Amino acid sequence: MAHWLYKSEPSSWSWQQQKDAGEKGTEWTGVRNYLARNNMRAMQIGDKGFFYHSNDGLEIVGIVEVCALAHPDSTAKDDPRWECVDIRAVSDMPKPVTLKDIKANPKLSQMSLVNSMRLSVQPVTDEEWLEVCRMGGLDNPPV
DSSP states (O other): OOEEEEEEOTTTSOHHHHHHTTTTOEEOOOOOOHHHHHHHHTOOTTOEEEEEETTTTOEEEEEEEEEEEEEEOTTSTTOTTOEEEEEEEEEEEEEEEEHHHHHHOGGGTTOHHHHOTTOSEEEEOHHHHHHHHHHTTOSSOOO
């Protein structure tokens, strides 16, 4: 099982909208970066990820899981280069974890969120996953 982080501006797609999508989940569309697309190609059903509010909020607010493997992005029109996965909400983060708190934690100094700020879909190591879950008040984080 791998872990990921998905960034979204709440004015475009918020955590509440993700939760409202229900068990079926929704496509994670609009990614137009090759590395982020390749990250989605590597995902497996059940992989967990952090839902991060970028620009407005700058905090991890929830946990999602992959519910459909990489497939053509429905917003890419006739451009087959772009793919996406489907994700669904798993749980709220009991205490949102801010970017400021992540940057202040030496255990997270190598996290992609700190070093690759612009990448919209990024990997999270197992150690980073557990540390952010701890910071967010998840005693038994989903793996």
